[in-house]
Amino acid sequence: MNAELSMGIVGAGRIGRIHAENLAFHTPGVRLRSIHDPNRAAAEECAARCRIARVDDDPRRLIEDPELDAVVICSPTGFHADQIELAAAARKAIFCEKPIDLELARVDRALACVERAGVPLQLGFNRRFDPGFRRARALVAEGRIGTPQLVRITSRDPEPPPAQYVRGSGGMFLDMTIHDFDMARWIIASEVSELHAFASVLVDPAIGEAGDIDTAVISLRYASGALRSIDNSRKAVYGYDQRLEVFGSEGCVVVGNVPPTTAVLSGRSGVVADLPLHFFLERYQAAYLAEMLDFVECLRAGRAPSVSGKDGRVPVLMAMAAERSRREGRPVSVVG
Amino acid sequence: MNAELSMGIVGAGRIGRIHAENLAFHTPGVRLRSIHDPNRAAAEECAARCRIARVDDDPRRLIEDPELDAVVICSPTGFHADQIELAAAARKAIFCEKPIDLELARVDRALACVERAGVPLQLGFNRRFDPGFRRARALVAEGRIGTPQLVRITSRDPEPPPAQYVRGSGGMFLDMTIHDFDMARWIIASEVSELHAFASVLVDPAIGEAGDIDTAVISLRYASGALRSIDNSRKAVYGYDQRLEVFGSEGCVVVGNVPPTTAVLSGRSGVVADLPLHFFLERYQAAYLAEMLDFVECLRAGRAPSVSGKDGRVPVLMAMAAERSRREGRPVSVVG
Amino acid sequence: MNAELSMGIVGAGRIGRIHAENLAFHTPGVRLRSIHDPNRAAAEECAARCRIARVDDDPRRLIEDPELDAVVICSPTGFHADQIELAAAARKAIFCEKPIDLELARVDRALACVERAGVPLQLGFNRRFDPGFRRARALVAEGRIGTPQLVRITSRDPEPPPAQYVRGSGGMFLDMTIHDFDMARWIIASEVSELHAFASVLVDPAIGEAGDIDTAVISLRYASGALRSIDNSRKAVYGYDQRLEVFGSEGCVVVGNVPPTTAVLSGRSGVVADLPLHFFLERYQAAYLAEMLDFVECLRAGRAPSVSGKDGRVPVLMAMAAERSRREGRPVSVVG
Amino acid sequence: MNAELSMGIVGAGRIGRIHAENLAFHTPGVRLRSIHDPNRAAAEECAARCRIARVDDDPRRLIEDPELDAVVICSPTGFHADQIELAAAARKAIFCEKPIDLELARVDRALACVERAGVPLQLGFNRRFDPGFRRARALVAEGRIGTPQLVRITSRDPEPPPAQYVRGSGGMFLDMTIHDFDMARWIIASEVSELHAFASVLVDPAIGEAGDIDTAVISLRYASGALRSIDNSRKAVYGYDQRLEVFGSEGCVVVGNVPPTTAVLSGRSGVVADLPLHFFLERYQAAYLAEMLDFVECLRAGRAPSVSGKDGRVPVLMAMAAERSRREGRPVSVVG
Helix, strand or coil: CCCCEEEEEECCCHHHHHHHHHHHHCCCCEEEEEEECCCHHHHHHHHHHHCCCEEECCHHHHHHCCCCCEEEECCCHHHHHHHHHHHHHCCCEEEECCCCCCCHHHHHHHHHHHHHHCCCEEECCHHHHCHHHHHHHHHHHCCCCCCEEEEEEEEECCCCCCHHHHHCCCCHHHHHHHHHHHHHHHHCCCCEEEEEEEEECCCCHHHHHCCCCCEEEEEEEECCCCEEEEEEECCCCCCCEEEEEEEECCEEEEECCCCCCCEEEECCCCEEECCCCCCHHHHCHHHHHHHHHHHHHHHHHCCCCCCCHHHHHHHHHHHHHHHHHHHHCCCEECCC | CCCCEEEEEECCCHHHHHHHHHHHHCCCCEEEEEEECCCHHHHHHHHHHHCCCEEECCHHHHHHCCCCCEEEECCCHHHHHHHHHHHHHCCCEEEECCCCCCCHHHHHHHHHHHHHHCCCEEECCHHHHCHHHHHHHHHHHCCCCCCEEEEEEEEECCCCCCHHHHHHCCCHHHHHHHHHHHHHHHHCCCCEEEEEEEEECCCCHHHHHCCCCCEEEEEEEECCCCEEEEEEECCCCCCCEEEEEEEECCEEEEECCCCCCCEEEECCCCEEECCCCCCHHHHCHHHHHHHHHHHHHHHHHCCCCCCCHHHHHHHHHHHHHHHHHHHHCCCEECCC | CCCCEEEEEECCCHHHHHHHHHHHHCCCCEEEEEEECCCHHHHHHHHHHHCCCEEECCHHHHHHCCCCCEEEECCCHHHHHHHHHHHHHCCCEEEECCCCCCCHHHHHHHHHHHHHHCCCEEECCHHHHCHHHHHHHHHHHCCCCCCEEEEEEEEECCCCCCHHHHHHCCCHHHHHHHHHHHHHHHHCCCCEEEEEEEEECCCCHHHHHCCCCCEEEEEEEECCCCEEEEEEECCCCCCCEEEEEEEECCEEEEECCCCCCCEEEECCCCEEECCCCCCHHHHCHHHHHHHHHHHHHHHHHCCCCCCCHHHHHHHHHHHHHHHHHHHHCCCEECCC | CCCCEEEEEECCCHHHHHHHHHHHHCCCCEEEEEEECCCHHHHHHHHHHHCCCEECCCHHHHHHCCCCCEEEECCCHHHHHHHHHHHHHCCCEEEECCCCCCCHHHHHHHHHHHHHHCCCEEECCHHHHCHHHHHHHHHHHCCCCCCEEEEEEEEECCCCCCHHHHHHCCCHHHHHHHHHHHHHHHHCCCCEEEEEEEEECCCCHHHHHCCCCCEEEEEEEECCCCEEEEEEECCCCCCCEEEEEEEECCEEEEECCCCCCCEEEEECCEEEECCCCCCHHHHCHHHHHHHHHHHHHHHHHCCCCCCCHHHHHHHHHHHHHHHHHHHHCCCEECCC
């Protein structure tokens, strides 16, 4: 590995650009060498902004570039598994956005490649790096709430996706709740054994016509007997609603939404505070940077990435269990 | 009915004394005539404090007293149904603490008596009269959150009951969650069609040995497709935790805990606010008064009580469904 | 002194009625014997509601009644000093609303009578009994904020008084800020040595025409070097604004406004909480009861009242200093 | 002016490095050409991190570089006026940290040079660009609080400066309160006519021995009759305390401190939230970037900078008036 890490990015969409900026301007010891996007103009614009030397038309060439130490995969989900395998074969360290794939068998094949190659792989569960959620997890880990007994996650998007997107998304559980499934495992460092999902179409009938749901309440039981509930909606008119609560034998930690300012206006009709941040890139701006810094630090220190391949696989299992539960009307075991 | 309502109280325990004080000192147009408690000293102490003329040793004589307009039943649950029937037969207006009985058949017989007698019966679901929850319900009723889609109730006691109490309580769902089941129906004025319960013993093994549970996550589906989750614990070390959230197509209303003061101390190690009120009589002090004022006002105005016999019956059904769900490991329909 | 304290009330206005209810219903060991008001109908209505045996047409007869142990003076300010002197001469314990008088010399004569008679006198600085402010003072007294260095008081009324009232009120500093002057001394148990007042007429020109002001910022220096600021307005459209902050070498305690409920509505345009309580009788309901309980307890225990005659005198001095400061445009010493 | 603005920085201390990073990585259309610091190593380190082409040993050569469009002056205060004059003579746009100088006459000479040269000059009052304070100002400007009547600023540092620093600082009013004086004018777009200061040494006797004070309460009167209070301390153990309140005829806007996360822990002894951000560079990180973006945008658009030379001068006047007030024990006029 070079003194400076040489990195390439596959995908110059919203999330690719975020990672590009964080790597270009805020991650010391990294040289962003190359970027690819099927939309070449997008790749070029990002390259200019972030001073990236090369724009590659072929993602394979980018990945196999011998000068590269690590690759950041921000392509659409359907390409993740293939590109992970290419990168593993080329002995690159890999950062990949979630999910690895919508099919468990495909996830497993990709992870097997990574394991054989012995390369580091970090999954993009950005919420683990949010300062508020990290604080909550640290308090839990330090025993400040005693033994965890109840976990509650509220996760509501500000706007529903177009029905067209829904069709290729694998369903709300795989597309959106997957973050909450990851949070469930990570926040108390414990595995879920069983879950039950109630789900409805209340936001947009077109989502129902596409075979998906847009509102859900999911209950989970941990192996320890601790219990958890998630509630999801595809549309919260007041903005991106991302809250977490962990309750235990000695206390409770609650993480609320993040408003843009603390200004509060008292007038004749009420005391009015700011809405929470609306857009996920703003809400998780600090988290995206922290996860990239962590990835680079793991590579430099030679330690295993803090979000592993298994961490990418289990939430897919959980999403599938949730889908089965809501379709079959019964609780479903999650077997890892 | 007299110019002044003449009322009697059966039971001088914690809740009986609360009602006695509210009726004696804060409810204009009421004369508290009599009180009964098997513990005569308790009845006498309450009578002295609240200037109640008679202490009756026999609850039946109290109830059948021709001078009495209304009776407030605060005896242990096992006596509720019998005393409701006595009061109905004697043509008294009835206020009764929840639940009517632990057996649905017994509930139904008592309600049939009330119906035949044509007397008013109000059930003691005090939380409906809490100023915060009333505000939430008013906002929902005014359409301020649009169509309700998700409801979330957090209900955690500050201290678990002794295992001995647990044995006669009918179980946590009938004893404690019953309030949350009532809240579920009332807050969005809609019936629950199906529910699923996960439950554990995490607080006190003696509760488990008594055949009960102390921690639960319950999911509910409304006929409208709206969804709801409840989480319960028998022990929150930080106090009585009573929160509510209703989310809809146009917004979300959240009701938090009530601290005794707004004092906040910033020191070297954090910004520290008051714990929520610990004791249910303090937390719901305003609610207990409001429910009694409402009962008396309904009697005076000749309108039906705002918490009906049916409102006492359905939460019992829901508690039974929850018990079946957790025992059989499957969602259960709630058929009214 | 009788087993039961026998008490009379002079004045059946807003504040007299509050004390009557608290003494009648919430203060064990007290018998409310008599009430007087020049408006006899008001006195009778209060007597009926609070079960007071006698309505006296002559305040002097009420005060000199040999059966009476204590008298509560809630008449207009102009009568306070005379009635204090009558009560002292008749050897009654005295509770008197603030201020004792608008003239310092008159205050001093009344206090001299009280001293000669050796009767207990408690002044009605109700805010000292507010749960939030008490919490703040306890934290200060326990050293939780170290040495006090800065005190800040925000005190804004919801509605300005009519200009007619202003004329007889002694001015805003004596009528309204006097509570804040008392708070300044009490909260850190320290005397003010010097103060400076800027004042304006911004709310109602009629107040200015009556020779008074309606908006002020007052700075105070304590003997210890600690500093303090008060801001006052006669009109806050969002309600009664009563906040306090004490900052010291080890921390800071802030007491905020008290909302009627904790309900918060998130919609498209903001996160809206309840306005603070609007009316002073609601805001300080708990404080009025606590001060009366404290007065009675002091009498029973034979200890000196917790708000002394001196506590009634010094804020008058401070109000006069503030008035001189704003008129002469310079800081003024407060000599006790 | 070039397509890309070419800029140089004088001073690679804490604030110089912040501006360097913001210009290098977050300000599109800018090329950072050169940096100077008497500590060459500091300049080189910053140049390497921010990819600045030149390190100049002589600030004059940097400023006079014909390739340069604008210069950012972050040197110690004693150099500001000279460097402003050099830059004006060389026809550079100027961004200068506050204050321009500790002597009013020197401030005026420097501003006269700028005026003669006709170059843009922006002063570094970063708090004007804080998102919370901007929100407050926008609400005031939109009339949401009606006519402003009271302004309150709390400004407390987390740590006192060393006594040695104090000696050369011009005193707390010029060094620290100057930001609050600027805020006073800007937040309601109105000039202060008179002020009064009480001040003490309560934090560190060494500060007193150096002839300065560390704790103050300052009252101000605006030409409109509106009033304002500032409280300052050099040491708040709980962190950097920066709050603002503007009260008017139609409402009140309050801006609170900014915590690093929204995590709140409820345990046996209280409900504990995060301390406010401790370090000014973290607290005002967004503000520093916004002010630099604004400076560059003003240059590109050819409009006058949003913080003018006069905006740099008046707070110096106000600080001097405060110093005179506290020394002479009387209110002092502020004549612009």
